[in-house]
Amino acid sequence: MNNLDYGWLGKLNWDSLVFSGFLERPSVSEAVASVAGSIVILATVGILFLLTWFKVWGTLWRDWLTSTDHKRIGIMYIVFAIVMLVRGLLEGMVMRAQQAAAPEGFLYADHFAQLFSTHGTIMVFFVAVPFLVGLINFAMPLQIGARDVAFPVLNQISLAVTVSSGILLMVSLVVGQFSTGGWSAYPPYTGADFSPGVGPDYWIWAIVFSGAGTTLTGINFTVTVYKCRGPGMHLFRMPLFCWTVLCASILMIFAMPPLSVAALMLGLDRYLDFHFFTNDLGGNMMNYANLFWLFGHPEVYLLVLPAYGIFSEVFSTYSAKTLYGYKSLVIATMCIAILSFTVWLHHFFTMGQSPTINIAFGIATMLIAVPTGVKVYDWMATMYRGRIRFTTPMVYAIGFLILFVIGGLSGVILANPTVDFQVHNTLFLVAHFHNVLIPGVLFGILAGYNYWFPKAFGFRLNDKWGKRSAYLWFAGFMVTFFPLYGAGLLGMPRRSFSYADLTFKPYMIVAFIGAMIVLAALISLVIQFIVSIRDRKKTQVPVGDPWDGRSLEWNSPAPVPAYNFVEIPKVTDRDAFTEAKEHGEAYKRPKVYRDIELPKNNPLGFILCVVSGILMFALVWYIWWLALISALTILVAVIAATFRKETEYIIPASQLEKDTEAWLALVEKSEAVSRDLEDSPRNVGLAKLEI
């Protein structure tokens, strides 16, 4: 087999480095690539230097890298997702600049193709998924009154493989080239015949490993929701966010395997010359399309359902009302989860199946609009006659409500096969899915970030800059993507690095201006973060309930201690914390202080992160000896971890008593503030009860 003929370094040589391209044939396109590569290298060196300079390696290792605490793992997920968001967003900017500058342009076709492939891959797998998983990790166990997730070490492992896959994508900026086959990597184009380079291999391994992490996360969250709920927390008393988490987790369990199978089969085709999806010897690429979208469509709902959950919490909290139509929202969530599996074929209406099949899938696709509509009305009814406060998360939620409906309607249009035949593979489609994913998922993520930030770090984010950022997101999103509907209807194909028909040009220029506004939104987000850290003394909320929260996560100090609750609260109704506050059950001293048992730190996650990263790199570059060593190391590390005897540590009752008494004393002397003063320094996290 000629795959084995490579030397010690496999396919790797000096020409693999991104800079060699620029040195050999200097051009703007190569310069852009080299600058991106340099940023990765400089940022890595810079971070390592700063960590050493401030001597934080010890803290980082003890408190974060080896931590099994679900809240810290959640925060690490979010930090990772934000880093990837910056990259994905900048790639979007470069693409919009290229299309605005077309037909002259400044990028090579191949470079543009890499950009849209990484942009899609990153935004879906390394921004949306990890950000949501991070928020879920942080909030869900608190909301159901659990000490932790069901399997803390597994949680760590999921994070590890997700991060190492993300690092692999960063490495692809410096060494070699990424796939040019789009985020869906359709063979036979991504097969060995048409893409002999390492690009698709980068895609395959990043997807396989991060996909495994997501499946394990789904298992972990499902078991957590089913088995770790506190006393009295019946399923129908759970906050809606937990319901959406449960449904999304079930989607992770059932929808990720088809993706793993598709990616691994593509790998077998490429590495071992199999014929699953090749053009010759009986291969069948339609199998790939079916497998990929059997995953790909549920994935959309896997992303948007938890975001719906976040919006539900936000609407209810900032309207100071219980969620309207709770049961219908739960049922709608479950309907969406099930229907999401029945619509995958609408991604290839035009690929030759019979009209009967197209009609069946078209109708199934349109049906999803029904439960989604139910949700939209429920959210509006939640606000009706509520005492609405116009905070940053609420701004995001309302923006979502309006913009998402537009995106949803364009989806209903696309669900009609006859319409789809006209606009498929045009920018209309690009406009549609950005129109659902940005308001639906990104705004949800940002609302959740603003909403739970004080719980995680003990101080509020700056509301003024938060709102500025939100409005810039709205404007930027609309200016960028609404013109694409027009260009798509005029017939401009997606993924084109250039075009001859100058009719499209004005649309592209407007879209580029929109992209600049989106960049301003991102910058405002960074400013918000910096300003908030600067002002943190004035915005502290140590008591832990800055928004007059309704669910259990607000019933603890901020930041939340490792053990979540000193005594797991007993739940008697929905909106458990509001109920407790009403009946004077909140902030009560536990009758007895009991020792709490928590999982110990574990280095396994960190080891797997490093070694799986090396394994993926070795596989991409055909460095077989290194791949073998790292695979064996993973096996040994996992087996060795099962020999650990002391896996738990005890927090003694005396410690708990000291912490809790200090907190209760703080509650005692704090001033309860009304909702009008929510954003003033007087809000230390004790809400005055106003019903």
Added chain:
Amino acid sequence: MNPVSSPKSPGSINPHEAIHRDPEMVIFGFWVFMMSDLIFFGVVFAIYITMVGATAGGPGPKELFDFGSLFAQTMLLLTSSLTAGIATVIVKHERSRAAFLFWVVITLLLGMGFLALELYDFAGMAEKGGVPQRSGYLSAFFGLVPLHGLHVTFGCLWMIVLIVQVFTMGLGDVVKLRFLRLALFWHFLDLIWIGIFSVVYFGGWVYG
């Protein structure tokens, strides 16, 4: 079953809260994992079924399969499920460690026998030109059947680790719980094999 108590934990810990050691939860988690694995297999089965005819002029099922060897493989695997079951009963009734180890070792040997025969079969197929590179059909075959074999290999490795742990950690609750999960996994592989036998081999015999 009660939550496992370690020597360090005083009785004052609320049992409701020691969630990481709740056997019911751990077993339930493993069932959920197997559901996911079942989807994995289900999808690979589906691909196999769609590619049954895609032999591209290469050898098909009738030329390739050795039914004598397959019968022996089936018997080995089904018997190993039985012996794993016996070991489970021994764990449940807390019989001797030696008896437990005996049945686990028998299960391990049967599993390894199955793997040896399967590899022998693959070699035989390769001699007749039945390699995965030959056709889409054979790719699908070698995507499915060795996937099961890989699971069996993993199960064997798991058994070896467990045997070592019985000696180093004792047959305590942690190891017992791990064995219960292994037994579930092993029965699950049996079930998958029945699927493979019916769809791949018997189906190939009837229609190939």
